[in-house]
Amino acid sequence: MNRTPRKLAVAAAAAAVLLAAGCGSAGASGGTASLAVVATTPEVADFVRTIGGADVTVTQLIKPNVDPHEYEPTPADIQAVGAAKLVVKNGVGLEAWLDQTIESSGFRGTVVDASQGVTLREGGQEEGGEAETGHADEEHDPHIWHDPRNAKIMVTGIGKGLAAADPAHAATFAANLTAYAAKLDKLDADNEAAFAELPAAQRKLVTNHDAFGYYVDRYQLEFVGSVIPSLDTSAELSAQQLTGLVAKIRATGTRAIFTESSLPPKTAEAIAKQAGVKVVGGEDALYGDSLGAPGTPQGTYLGAEEHNTRVIVAALGG
Incomplete structure (x- = not known):
């Protein structure tokens, strides 16, 4: 993917931030003792x-239902990064725009790469290995959160x-972590139990793009193919690939x-329509790269993952 337009957009946004600072910004936060953190993705x-x-006070850069693969930071994003003490990212190249954003912002804090310690999948699930990811790390799948163990x-x-x-x-953070880890264990166990009720022959998955590799591996599903044959949403399905996917859906x-x-x-x-199968969308669309709207059950990681499993099992078992 050509990153030049994105670099220009970041540079322009950085210039806007500097101009705003030179004119005297009246929006400085004051008085709060909470830790200022910028987090990249909804997850x-x-x-x-x-x-x-x-x-903590968290500034979330990518809003719900915004494609992280094509995201371009705004002047407000750059300003938030510059004011933060901590930036937390997903890593594995998902935020290809982040390094330049940090450089433009003058950020002097610490960057936490949440992917550290995770065993990474090779990039792409499509047969033939022709898909390109378009990520900074083109060899590995960045959608690591779809396995609760990750x-x-x-x-x-x-x-x-x-x-x-x-x-x-630190003690409060540790207590919160312990409580949340137990919820992640329960999510994983509930997912396993749900798929155990689904015959192995019916555990076949076709999605919009290759976002569910870790999920497929964890719950022993069969990945049949994707509409966008790539980890990155900018790829396009050729006529030959489209015909092949339709044939594979029918054959399997x-x-x-x-x-x-x-x-x-x-x-x-x-x-x-061509394959003669149902399409699952609307309110039942899966959360592949994002979470739901704030304030909804799917607006949290746990709720979104529970939604995904419930929808998949219901559709494939129906």
Whole structure:
């Protein structure tokens, strides 16, 4: 993917921030003792809020249902990064724009890479190995959070980062981490139990793009294919790949195509029509790269993952 337009956008946003600073910004935060943290993705932001609790103030850069692969930072994002003491990212190249954003902001704090310690999958699930990811790390799948065991590793690293930045609240962060780790264990166990009720022959998954590799591996599903044959949403399905996917869906007896909340469903709907299977979308669309709206059950990591499993099992078992 050509990153030049994104670099220009970041540079322009940085210039806007500097201009605003030169004119005298009246919006400086004052008086709060909470730790200022910038989190990149909805998943990482939810983890930081959960572990940090009332002792952190979290600025989330990527909003719900915004594609992280194509995100471009705004002047407000750069300003927030510059004012933060901690930046928490997903890592594995998902935030290809972040390094330049940090450089432009003058950030002097610590960056926590939540992927540290996670065993990474090779990038791409499509047969033939032709898909390109478009990420800074093009060899590995960045969608690590879809395995709750990886989420435990992520929140553990985040907890350590918060404690290092704010030792006075380290005990609170540790207690929050312990409580949340138990919820992640329950999520994992509930997912396993749900798929245990689904015959192995019916555990066939077709999604918008290759976002569910860790989930597929964890719960022993069969990945049939994706509408966008890449880890990155900017890739396009060729006519030959489209025909091949339709044929594979028919040959494997796959029952449904699952759309994703942050991606348009039109191509998935067209493929489903050709293959003669149902398309799962609308309120039942999966959360592949994002979470739901704030204040909804799917607005949290736990709620979004519970939603995904419930929808997949219901559609494939129906």
